[in-house]
Amino acid sequence: MLNVGIIGASGYAGEELIEILLRHGSVRITYLAAKIDKPDNITKIFPKFKGRIDLPCEEPQLNKLLSRCDLVFLALPHTQSMYWVPRILEAGKKVIDLSADYRLKNISVYEAFYKTAHTDKANVKKAVYGLPELYRQEIRSADLIANPGCYPTAAILAIAPALVGDFIERDCIFIDAKSGASGAGRKIIQELTFTEVNENLKAYKINTHQHMPEIEQELSKIAHHLLKINFVPHLLAVNRGILETIYLKLKRPLTSKQVIDIYQRFYKKEPFIRILEEGNNPQLKDVIYTNFCDLGINVDKDRRALVLVCAIDNLQKGASGQAVQNMNIMYGFSETEGLL
Numbered sequence: 001m002l003n004v005g006i007i008g009a010s011g012y013a014g015e016e017l018i019e020i021l022l023r024h025g026s027v028r029i030t031y032l033a034a035k036i037d038k039p040d041n042i043t044k045i046f047p048k049f050k051g052r053i054d055l056p057c058e059e060p061q062l063n064k065l066l067s068r069c070d071l072v073f074l075a076l077p078h079t080q081s082m083y084w085v086p087r088i089l090e091a092g093k094k095v096i097d098l099s100a101d102y103r104l105k106n107i108s109v110y111e112a113f114y115k116t117a118h119t120d121k122a123n124v125k126k127a128v129y130g131l132p133e134l135y136r137q138e139i140r141s142a143d144l145i146a147n148p149g150c151y152p153t154a155a156i157l158a159i160a161p162a163l164v165g166d167f168i169e170r171d172c173i174f175i176d177a178k179s180g181a182s183g184a185g186r187k188i189i190q191e192l193t194f195t196e197v198n199e200n201l202k203a204y205k206i207n208t209h210q211h212m213p214e215i216e217q218e219l220s221k222i223a224h225h226l227l228k229i230n231f232v233p234h235l236l237a238v239n240r241g242i243l244e245t246i247y248l249k250l251k252r253p254l255t256s257k258q259v260i261d262i263y264q265r266f267y268k269k270e271p272f273i274r275i276l277e278e279g280n281n282p283q284l285k286d287v288i289y290t291n292f293c294d295l296g297i298n299v300d301k302d303r304r305a306l307v308l309v310c311a312i313d314n315l316q317k318g319a320s321g322q323a324v325q326n327m328n329i330m331y332g333f334s335e336t337e338g339l340l
């Protein structure tokens with residue numbers, strides 16, 4: 001049995017990790033921590049876990065964490081993980097970090113978008129970007145996983161095959177993204193209260209969202225070319241789910257059927273990618289509470305336009321589900337264990 005701990009256990013991503021790990025046959029949760037004044041049983045924080053787990057959730061303590069865990073999930077706000085990662089790695093343990101602290105290889109870009117100094121630059125170089133469909137080989141031997149952001153997961157999975165196939169204009173990538181309110185976490189924020197979000201849809205952080213450089217970094221790596229994208233996130237009045245509509249320009253005439261064939265070949269062996277048949281497009285209700293990424297492909301031949309529609313659950317494939325998928329690869333478990 002693999003002993004795992006979670007710091008940030010009282011947040012949405014932490015809750016989802018507990019839920020998935022309790023279904024996992026080869027893992028035991030041995031330590032739970034959060035920013036908490038008085039330790040409380042996790043079942044007091046999330047009553048739904050009553051009868052399934054009996055562990056306190058307490059202020060994190062390094063000695064307890066290291067003595068009880070082989071692997072630590074960090075489900076902390078960005079800027080908090082970089083305190084824990086070097087301490088856990090030095091003790092010879094492994095980390096899957098769900099925050100953004102180790103995703104961006106260019107430190108000055110991280111510091112500009114996250115408005116904070118990075119205090120663990122050395123480990124940024126070692127971190128493997130945890131998108132299994134592209135980096136499975138590197139994930140197998142990694143000690144530190146930078147688990148991808150939710151919007152980037154959908155965008156990169158949708159656009160990667162088109163860049164590898166080199167059939168789209170690289171300077172014409174428009175991503176219209178919509179996320180449910182759990183994407184911003186469980187902490188209380190005025191503009192995320194029910195009455196502000198309910199029956200509303202709005203764009204936010206246009207050209208300034210912190211996931212924009214992450215998408216650019218990863219797509220540039222795939223294209224072997226420095227790419228710039230246009231990314232417009234929206235807050236959607238649902239609890240969970242991300243739907244992205246991506247507008248691309250074809251370099252050469254292709255039909256929907258031909259592009260679908262290319263995508264099906266690219267993701268042939270992937271257990272969590274579902275390419276929809278011609279004329280079909282994803283909807284949130286088919287992916288929420290799952291680790292699936294659904295992709296719809298639409299070509300308008302007259303306009304050389306390729307419109308991709310991609311849907312994931314922000315807390316599963318966009319966070320905790322993907323984190324467990326990474327753990328499964330790192331430890332040689334079945335990749336779908338706990339996730340199907």
Ligand SMILES: NC(=O)c1ccc[n+]([C@@H]2O[C@H](COP(=O)([O-])OP(=O)(O)OC[C@H]3O[C@@H](n4cnc5c(N)ncnc54)[C@H](OP(=O)(O)O)[C@@H]3O)[C@@H](O)[C@H]2O)c1
Pocket residue numbers: 007008009010011012013014033034035036060074075076077078080098099100148149150182183184185186187314315318319
């Ligand atoms: N939500 C998503 O859809 C999503 C998707 C992809 C990635 N992520 C990333 O995953 C991470 C967690 O997100 P979330 O949505 O779960 O956030 P959240 O609901 O706000 O939870 C944050 C957790 O971190 C704990 N925490 C905060 N500061 C801490 C500190 N200094 N020491 C120890 N614990 C601390 C909080 O404890 P208290 O509850 O006691 O304050 C809580 O348990 C973030 O980096 C986020 O960007 C989230």
